[in-house]
Amino acid sequence: xxxxxxxxxxxxxxxxxxxxxxxxxxxxxxxxxxxxxxxxxxxxxxxxxxxxxxxxxxxxxxxxxxxxxxxxxxxxxxxxxxxxxxxxxxxxxxxxxxxxxx
Numbered sequence: 001x002x003x004x005x006x007x008x009x010x011x012x013x014x015x016x017x018x019x020x021x022x023x024x025x026x027x028x029x030x031x032x033x034x035x036x037x038x039x040x041x042x043x044x045x046x047x048x049x050x051x052x053x054x055x056x057x058x059x060x061x062x063x064x065x066x067x068x069x070x071x072x073x074x075x076x077x078x079x080x081x082x083x084x085x086x087x088x089x090x091x092x093x094x095x096x097x098x099x100x101x102x
Contacts, residue, residue: 006054010047017043034078041071 017040024036045068052060 003054006050010050010054013043013047013050017047030082034075038071038075041067041074045071 020036020039020043024033024040027033027036045064048064048067049061052058052064
């Protein structure tokens with residue numbers, strides 16, 4: 001009975017992942033797409049954990065946690081890039097040559 005419930009949970013997770021993927025493709029704004037990618041990553045973490053539990057492989061939970069951390073850091077990195085519009089390079093040094101009026 002528990003196995004059937006876990007299989008149902010896995011199917012429900014796959015359906016929500018499909019809906020999130022659809023929102024990511026059709027989303028009207030950048031933030032809708034970013035939220036859909038984040039949702040997809042979170043559901044993937046849950047799916048890995050459920051499949052690991054069904055298969056009796058508790059070490060898959062470590063993989064799911066590592067994937068969750070990568071998902072979180074990736075989302076923060078994309079948001080910071082959008083905010084600053086650069087890859088973190090140092091600002092250009094000011095020019096030594098001064099404009100002098102004749």
